[in-house]
Amino acid sequence: MPLxxxxxxxxxxxxxxxxxxxxxxxxEDPCTPSNPREVSVEDMKKIYIAATKSISAGIDFSSIKTYSSVLKAIEVIK
Known part of the structure; x- marks a missing residue:
C-alpha cells in the first residue's frame, strides 16, 4: 500500500x-469531530504536506484519524 x-x-x-x-x-469530513483532539484546516494542510514528503511535520499523528480523508482527497486529484 502506498504510504x-x-x-x-x-x-x-x-x-x-x-x-x-x-x-x-x-x-469538513464527518469523521473529523470524532478525533481525540481538535484539528484545524491548517493542521490538515500540514498532514497532507507530511503525507507528500513522508515526514512528520511536527504533527503527532497518533491521535488523528485522517487517513481515510487523505485517500478521498487523492481520488479527487486523480
Missing part, C-alpha cells in the same frame, strides 16, 4: 493546486 501522496502518483504541482480544497474537505 505517501507521491507514491499514489500525484505530482507536486497537482498537489499544490488542490491543497486548500483537500484540507477544507478533510476538515
Amino acid at each position: 505517501t501522496v507521491k507514491e499514489f502518483g500525484v505530482g507536486e504541482a497537482e498537489f499544490e493546486k488542490h491543497l486548500n480544497q483537500m484540507a477544507a474537505g478533510a476538515f
Whole structure:
C-alpha cells in the first residue's frame, strides 16, 4: 500500500493546486469531530504536506484519524 501522496502518483504541482480544497474537505469530513483532539484546516494542510514528503511535520499523528480523508482527497486529484 502506498504510504505517501507521491507514491499514489500525484505530482507536486497537482498537489499544490488542490491543497486548500483537500484540507477544507478533510476538515469538513464527518469523521473529523470524532478525533481525540481538535484539528484545524491548517493542521490538515500540514498532514497532507507530511503525507507528500513522508515526514512528520511536527504533527503527532497518533491521535488523528485522517487517513481515510487523505485517500478521498487523492481520488479527487486523480
